[in-house]
Amino acid sequence: MTKIHVTVGEAVLSATLDDTPAGRDFARLLPLELTLGDYHGIEKVAELPRKLDTAGAPASYAAKAGDITLYEPWGNLAIFYQPFEAAAGLVRLGAFDGDFAALLRNDRFKARLSRAD
Numbered sequence: 001m002t003k004i005h006v007t008v009g010e011a012v013l014s015a016t017l018d019d020t021p022a023g024r025d026f027a028r029l030l031p032l033e034l035t036l037g038d039y040h041g042i043e044k045v046a047e048l049p050r051k052l053d054t055a056g057a058p059a060s061y062a063a064k065a066g067d068i069t070l071y072e073p074w075g076n077l078a079i080f081y082q083p084f085e086a087a088a089g090l091v092r093l094g095a096f097d098g099d100f101a102a103l104l105r106n107d108r109f110k111a112r113l114s115r116a117d
Helices: 020-029
Strands: 002-008 009-015 032-039 045-048 060-062 067-070 077-080 086-088 090-096 109-115
Touching: 002 020, 002 090, 009 109, 020 045, 020 090, 032 077, 086 090
Parallel strands: none
Antiparallel strands: 002 009, 002 109, 009 090, 032 045, 032 109, 045 077, 060 086, 067 077, 067 090
16 A cells, blocks of 8 residues: 655645555556546546556446546546445545545646655
């Protein structure tokens, strides 16, 4: 498991990536600066620079608030702030360790994702 920081403005949020092929491959992309935007009042999404290794990932996943995921069909990062039903191609990468309120903004905004160590 890899500890990461998600920095939004002055807020530094802590999260942990899963020890899975997708979680480890995402960690290899770090550090990343992404522009997050809202999607359907459920999640924040951003484009990733490349596809991730999803070997062995379940065919679908039901997201919980605070989950960091990949939506494989589009190749984008999806950070859920509301729970969501099981969706084909949704792959969990990890989750926030606590509060993630700094992500709850209406506008598009920059976020820096980096390893915590």
